[in-house]
Amino acid sequence: MTNKPAKSGIIAYGGYVPHWYLERSDIPPASTSAKGSRRVAGFDEDTTTMGVAAARLALSGEGGDSKNSSDQILSNQISELWFSTAEPAYLEKTNAAIIHSAIRLDQTASALDFGGANRSGIGALKSALSSNFDLGNRLVVLAGLRTGMPSSTDEMNGGDGAAAFLLGSEDGPENSTENSTENSTENSVIATYLGGGSATAEFLDRWRDSGEPHTRQWEERFAEQIYGELFETALTQALKVAGVKPEDIDFAAITGSHQRSVKRAQATFKKPAFEKSQMADDLLEQLGNTGAAHPGMVLCEILSVAEPNKTIAVAHLADGVEVAIFKTTEAIENSRRTPISKNLEQGNKIDYLTYLRWRKILKTQPPNRPEPPRISAPAAARQRDWKYGFVGSRGDKTDMLHLPPARVSINSDDTGEMSVAPMADISAKVVTYTVDRLVYSESPPVIFAIINFEGDSGRFAVEMTDVDETELEIGMPVEMVFRRLYTAEGIHNYFYKARPIRE
Amino acid sequence: MASHGIKDQVAIVGMGCIPFREHWDKSADDMLIDATTPAFESTGLLAKDIDAYWLGTAMAGAGSGMVLAQPLKLKGKPVTRVENFCATGSEALRNAAYALASGAYDTVMAVGVEKVKDSGYQGLTGAPAYHDGTKRNLTAAAMFSLVLPSYANKYGVDEDELRKVVAKISEKSHHNGTLNSLAQFRREMPAEEICKLPPVAGRLSVFDCAGVADGAAAAILVRAEDAHKYTDKPIFIKALSFVAGTGEGLVDPEYDFTHLPECEMAANDAYEQAGITDPRNQISMAEVHDCFSITELVLMEDLGFAERGTAWKEVLDGTFNLDGELPINTDGGLKSFGHPVGASGLRMHYECWLQLREEAGERQVKNPDKALVHNLGGYPGEMLSFVSILGNELDS
Numbered sequence: 001m002t003n004k005p006a007k008s009g010i011i012a013y014g015g016y017v018p019h020w021y022l023e024r025s026d027i028p029p030a031s032t033s034a035k036g037s038r039r040v041a042g043f044d045e046d047t048t049t050m051g052v053a054a055a056r057l058a059l060s061g062e063g064g065d066s067k068n069s070s071d072q073i074l075s076n077q078i079s080e081l082w083f084s085t086a087e088p089a090y091l092e093k094t095n096a097a098i099i100h101s102a103i104r105l106d107q108t109a110s111a112l113d114f115g116g117a118n119r120s121g122i123g124a125l126k127s128a129l130s131s132n133f134d135l136g137n138r139l140v141v142l143a144g145l146r147t148g149m150p151s152s153t154d155e156m157n158g159g160d161g162a163a164a165f166l167l168g169s170e171d172g173p174e175n176s177t178e179n180s181t182e183n184s185t186e187n188s189v190i191a192t193y194l195g196g197g198s199a200t201a202e203f204l205d206r207w208r209d210s211g212e213p214h215t216r217q218w219e220e221r222f223a224e225q226i227y228g229e230l231f232e233t234a235l236t237q238a239l240k241v242a243g244v245k246p247e248d249i250d251f252a253a254i255t256g257s258h259q260r261s262v263k264r265a266q267a268t269f270k271k272p273a274f275e276k277s278q279m280a281d282d283l284l285e286q287l288g289n290t291g292a293a294h295p296g297m298v299l300c301e302i303l304s305v306a307e308p309n310k311t312i313a314v315a316h317l318a319d320g321v322e323v324a325i326f327k328t329t330e331a332i333e334n335s336r337r338t339p340i341s342k343n344l345e346q347g348n349k350i351d352y353l354t355y356l357r358w359r360k361i362l363k364t365q366p367p368n369r370p371e372p373p374r375i376s377a378p379a380a381a382r383q384r385d386w387k388y389g390f391v392g393s394r395g396d397k398t399d400m401l402h403l404p405p406a407r408v409s410i411n412s413d414d415t416g417e418m419s420v421a422p423m424a425d426i427s428a429k430v431v432t433y434t435v436d437r438l439v440y441s442e443s444p445p446v447i448f449a450i451i452n453f454e455g456d457s458g459r460f461a462v463e464m465t466d467v468d469e470t471e472l473e474i475g476m477p478v479e480m481v482f483r484r485l486y487t488a489e490g491i492h493n494y495f496y497k498a499r500p501i502r503e
Numbered sequence: 504m505a506s507h508g509i510k511d512q513v514a515i516v517g518m519g520c521i522p523f524r525e526h527w528d529k530s531a532d533d534m535l536i537d538a539t540t541p542a543f544e545s546t547g548l549l550a551k552d553i554d555a556y557w558l559g560t561a562m563a564g565a566g567s568g569m570v571l572a573q574p575l576k577l578k579g580k581p582v583t584r585v586e587n588f589c590a591t592g593s594e595a596l597r598n599a600a601y602a603l604a605s606g607a608y609d610t611v612m613a614v615g616v617e618k619v620k621d622s623g624y625q626g627l628t629g630a631p632a633y634h635d636g637t638k639r640n641l642t643a644a645a646m647f648s649l650v651l652p653s654y655a656n657k658y659g660v661d662e663d664e665l666r667k668v669v670a671k672i673s674e675k676s677h678h679n680g681t682l683n684s685l686a687q688f689r690r691e692m693p694a695e696e697i698c699k700l701p702p703v704a705g706r707l708s709v710f711d712c713a714g715v716a717d718g719a720a721a722a723i724l725v726r727a728e729d730a731h732k733y734t735d736k737p738i739f740i741k742a743l744s745f746v747a748g749t750g751e752g753l754v755d756p757e758y759d760f761t762h763l764p765e766c767e768m769a770a771n772d773a774y775e776q777a778g779i780t781d782p783r784n785q786i787s788m789a790e791v792h793d794c795f796s797i798t799e800l801v802l803m804e805d806l807g808f809a810e811r812g813t814a815w816k817e818v819l820d821g822t823f824n825l826d827g828e829l830p831i832n833t834d835g836g837l838k839s840f841g842h843p844v845g846a847s848g849l850r851m852h853y854e855c856w857l858q859l860r861e862e863a864g865e866r867q868v869k870n871p872d873k874a875l876v877h878n879l880g881g882y883p884g885e886m887l888s889f890v891s892i893l894g895n896e897l898d899s
Binding site: 369379386450456458474 | 622624625626628633634635636637639640641642644645646648649652653656702703704705749750751753754755756757758759760884
């Protein structure tokens with residue numbers, strides 16, 4: 001049993017959904033009875049970039065916290081970053097290290113991938129919650145990019161997205177008192193982790209040979225019985241460990257890859273013993289099942305609506321069952337994020353052919369221009385802060401912003417050393433723009449803009465994303481987003497683009 | 504510090520320029536031989552009589568002067584290879600002229616060549632250096648297309664109207680090209696037709712863009728006092744200027760994409776060297792870098808040929824037509840020729856050479872005495888620029 005001196009659990013959270021969606025009725029064989037839509041990662045997104053987006057949301061001051069330097073304080077106190085997905089952009093190479101660089105964690109912070117299995121998402125989250133936080137907070141990022149064969153159930157019911165959770169204890173890191181006062185702010189836990197349960201058995205439900213693009217599944221009825229028993233076991237254990245009675249549960253979230261079993265498990269919470277419990281929005285209708293990320297997505301949704309002192313049970317069914325139980329605190333009111341369900345009200349629709357092109361299922365004629373060459377590893381490493389963190393430099397006297405960072409200012413009044421200028425979280429406005437129909441792109445045309453940052457504090461020339469060309473306007477407010485520009489020789493080229501800020 | 508210039512110290516005494524084409528059957532070697540031969544022949548000089556060579560090319564062969572020394576068999580000669588984006592050909596001429604003025608050599612040759620059409624791609628392609636993957640990937644057409652809406656907005660011109668104005672520029676260039684056997688495209692292209700075409704970048708259509716071609720051109724230069732040994736009609740260099748930009752326009756939030764400051768700086772330097780105070784009236788004709796129709800429009804203002812915000816009206820008035828007050832791109836420009844990067848600058852000097860010697864045939868402008876050549880390389884906000892001024896008489 002845990003015997004911690006202080007509450008530990010979730011300090012902050014962020015759920016990210018891509019801008020684009022595909023209506024299920026557009027998936028052949030087209031059927032008007034197919035309801036809702038699934039979210040689709042842009043052609044320039046993968047699980048890593050969505051993970052960065054979710055992590056940035058979790059660390060942002062959105063929703064109550066003042067947008068001052070609190071982000072950086074949160075980042076400074078992170079000792080470990082754990083990233084989990086069943087659709088990693090790289091194998092062998094650590095995807096978490098890219099997220100680490102993009103959110104500018106301290107070099108001493110560890111970055112680990114929990115990969116491969118659908119179950120590893122909730123596994124990473126529970127493992128991080130169960131460990132002690134003496135060395136610092138932990139950031140756990142879950143991402144899912146679910147594609148499936150054309151016209152398959154997976155394609156129809158899958159979805160893309162990412163969730164991030166900043167975890168820590170009320171005390172904050174043990175060494176925080178030695179740091180400057182600025183860095184020693186105490187953590188406010190918004191949802192205390194009460195405990196969890198697990199149940200495991202070997203059986204064949206879903207599988208994907210390494211190298212295969214799509215998942216296969218055994219006849220669905222087979223695993224139903226097994227999941228049912230495992231769920232009972234895991235839930236019973238979790239309630240016992242957490243010291244919670246069935247009637248104490250306020251919100252229940254059941255996710256998983258085996259839909260029949262998920263439904264059956266949900267029915268459990270309708271039994272009289274769980275008198276208060278209400279089923280959380282499972283986000284399947286407008287988002288789709290995001291696989292390893294999904295328990296995180298649903299938990300984000302609950303945290304954005306739950307009042308203080310509410311008990312939440314999250315269960316994920318994938319080759320076994322994991323259950324985690326939380327209780328919200330008073331602090332939750334101060335760090336709300338926009339509910340995912342609200343973000344799902346926005347977005348642009350894409351057609352089915354575009355979806356197939358973006359997922360590289362359908363190849364179409366590219367512009368007759370050279371494909372970009374692979375990036376240079378040493379050049380990228382030298383420019384790490386710029387390339388992954390979008391950090392420029394400013395003149396010592398004029399404050400003139402240089403992107404990429406320059407050592408010599410363009411203004412000769414600056415004679416001293418340039419200062420560091422992190423710009424990823426600064427908004428900007430479109431000064432002018434154009435549409436390039438000639439240049440190579442994985443999804444032509446390229447929309448390109450000259451943007452000036454807040455208060456004309458600097459300029460950058462940048463590709464736009466998550467926008468239709470008909471929406472472009474001079475003066476349009478934009479924000480910087482971390483994306484995959486292209487892939488050459490198996491090397492993903494990550495950098496920033498700008499996208500419209502949509503209220 | 505100053506740009507003193509070498510006004511009237513150096514003369515061009517022989518030139519050659521091959522037709523600009525998709526030369527599927529010619530290599531860069533062939534084009535170098537074909538462009539230099541008429542220059543040698545007209546002066547009576549042989550390759551061995553030239554003391555030093557400058558080769559301008561961005562893509563031909565591996566990066567050395569041997570790309571010229573080998574096809575021409577220039578035994579024991581210094582060949583300097585230069586590259587400066589789209590001003591590469593002019594840069595060869597500029598450096599050759601300075602070497603003469605220094606007294607280091609008595610006879611020099613500047614040659615420009617580009618073999619573009621072996622790439623298999625549309626448009627120009629650069630060989631990018633190893634990089635971190637953060638540099639923008641955008642065509643030149645898209646970068647220059649940023650100017651059109653900005654100019655329209657700043658000067659209160661309707662964007663559709665401005666679109667027609669720049670089509671008029673292309674129409675004019677195509678017309679001039681019909682009169683020139685060296686040009687690649689030799690048919691009229693009415694502005695109304697250009698406006699009907701789909702855009703390729705911003706509001707620019709394919710006929711707002713320079714074509715693509717292979718080409719080569721060459722010039723033999725000597726000191727002014729020696730010029731009449733080689734030709735009865737030498738052309739004297741009045742000014743040579745060059746500005747390599749700092750990329751300020753992509754850093755400075757104030758830059759508005761309605762003008763090209765590097766071009767204005769290069770022009771002002773050249774005017775000072777040449778003693779020109781009223782370019783509109785003192786320049787007889789000009790070859791300017793019309794990589795895109797919109798580029799030529801703003802250049803008219805940057806080069807001081809029109810007041811700011813008025814060039815679009817002057818275009819409609821026909822000021823820059825062959826029979827206008829200040830004919831621009833009389834040979835058809837990059838629009839009709841295409842743009843073999845290393846050759847274009849020298850091709851533009853070739854047209855001035857013909858015009859100032861009154862050998863331009865149907866395209867001949869009346870009583871010319873001063874001509875201007877302008878090149879630019881790069882993009883709005885991140886640009887380099889070259890300007891030269893030539894004359895058919897010594898001023899002093």
